[in-house]
Amino acid sequence: MKRKTIFFSILFTLALILVGCTKPSTNEKKEDTLVIGTLTTPHGEILEHVKPLLEKEGVKLEIKNFDDYILPNKALADKDIDANYFQHVPFFEQAIKENGYKFADAGAVHVEPMGLYSKKIKSLDELKDGATIITSNSVSDWGRIITILQNADLVKVKEGVAIETASFEDIEDNPKNLKFEHSIDPSLLTSAYNNEEGELVAINANFAYQAKLNPVKDAILLEEDNSPYGNIIAVRKEDKDDPRIKKLIKVLHNEDVQNWILEKWDGSVKPVSADQ
Numbered sequence: 001m002k003r004k005t006i007f008f009s010i011l012f013t014l015a016l017i018l019v020g021c022t023k024p025s026t027n028e029k030k031e032d033t034l035v036i037g038t039l040t041t042p043h044g045e046i047l048e049h050v051k052p053l054l055e056k057e058g059v060k061l062e063i064k065n066f067d068d069y070i071l072p073n074k075a076l077a078d079k080d081i082d083a084n085y086f087q088h089v090p091f092f093e094q095a096i097k098e099n100g101y102k103f104a105d106a107g108a109v110h111v112e113p114m115g116l117y118s119k120k121i122k123s124l125d126e127l128k129d130g131a132t133i134i135t136s137n138s139v140s141d142w143g144r145i146i147t148i149l150q151n152a153d154l155v156k157v158k159e160g161v162a163i164e165t166a167s168f169e170d171i172e173d174n175p176k177n178l179k180f181e182h183s184i185d186p187s188l189l190t191s192a193y194n195n196e197e198g199e200l201v202a203i204n205a206n207f208a209y210q211a212k213l214n215p216v217k218d219a220i221l222l223e224e225d226n227s228p229y230g231n232i233i234a235v236r237k238e239d240k241d242d243p244r245i246k247k248l249i250k251v252l253h254n255e256d257v258q259n260w261i262l263e264k265w266d267g268s269v270k271p272v273s274a275d276q
Contacts, residue, residue: 114148
């Protein structure tokens with residue numbers, strides 16, 4: 001009886017050792033799962049679309065949705081997520097400058113054209129002298145909006161000023177005496193539009209989609225196709241060469257995925273190819 005007891009004890013111990021050897025480590029799980037922070041539209045929808053494609057590459061995508069422009073970068077810095085996908089390069093660079101983030105740009109995915117919308121006028125011809133333009137308080141968008149207005153011959157910035165980083169104080173020629181209000185959070189711009197505050201409201205495309213606005217069809221003024229404001233995958237510097245990130249970028253640049261993006265948003269979300 002004693003020998004049997006010893007024998008079964010040895011078998012039980014060996015079984016525990018085998019279970020311990022086959023149990024996946026925390027590191028192995030991390031290598032297979034990629035946690036990414038994003039905004040619901042269009043970023044989150046794009047990520048949901050590529051989720052099964054990425055799983056075929058051996059990476060499980062876990063998506064965390066945010067509803068503002070601050071928390072996704074904070075979550076990335078705090079290592080609550082592995083990457084984020086919601087911001088264009090000027091916003092990304094401004095966030096690094098202001099917060100000292102150690103981030104890297106892993107690659108651009110798409111461009112969302114900025115548009116100026118109105119419930120008060122139906123065309124630019126109706127824009128009256130002294131009209132109010134409402135924009136967000138995001139400094140990184142100001143040069144973008146001023147570029148749209150300058151391309152429409154509504155304003156002109158001072159000579160020698162880089163328009164990408166221009167502010168409203170840099171405007172020297174304003175023939176219609178346009179007034180600018182730029183104290184509103186980007187997420188509240190659609191409310192300003194619906195409340196008919198101002199003649200024109202500059203709305204970021206992701207928030208415009210949520211309000212059922214199509215930039216191509218509904219904007220009074222729309223950003224031109226040569227926009228440098230590609231939305232990127234942002235990572236911590238040490239993770240730029242992470243195989244999971246590289247697989248995600250590869251899948252997002254897949255031709256079928258890019259065609260799906262164009263069709264899904266009627267051409268108002270423009271995919272960025274791998275060589276751009």
